[in-house]
Amino acid sequence: MPTPCRHLASFYAAALSHGLAVTGASQGWSIAKCVFHFDGRLPRGLRAAARHASPPVSYYAVAKAPHTPAETGLYCTECGIGLSFPDSHG
Numbered sequence: 001m002p003t004p005c006r007h008l009a010s011f012y013a014a015a016l017s018h019g020l021a022v023t024g025a026s027q028g029w030s031i032a033k034c035v036f037h038f039d040g041r042l043p044r045g046l047r048a049a050a051r052h053a054s055p056p057v058s059y060y061a062v063a064k065a066p067h068t069p070a071e072t073g074l075y076c077t078e079c080g081i082g083l084s085f086p087d088s089h090g
């Protein structure tokens with residue numbers, strides 16, 4: 001299993017400390033080199049910090065679409081690495 005970059009390391013560790021687990025890491029995307037997928041929603045306590053993440057890390061939220069579930073996450077534009085959390089809020 002690859003590890004996230006140093007910019008995302010603290011969020012990654014915090015998510016794990018909230019009891020979440022990484023279900024997999026997808027690689028070879030066109031824009032992202034690697035995206036880590038977590039098995040639960042972005043913890044409330046982490047969401048505010050994620051929203052205020054500073055560059056090169058940015059917060060993103062993707063609404064539910066017919067063939068893709070809603071998700072929220074963090075993406076490091078410098079390293080092309082992301083953390084993805086499923087989001088039931090669509």
Ligand SMILES: [Zn+2]
Pocket residue numbers: 005006007008056076077078079080081
């Ligand atoms: Zn990075």
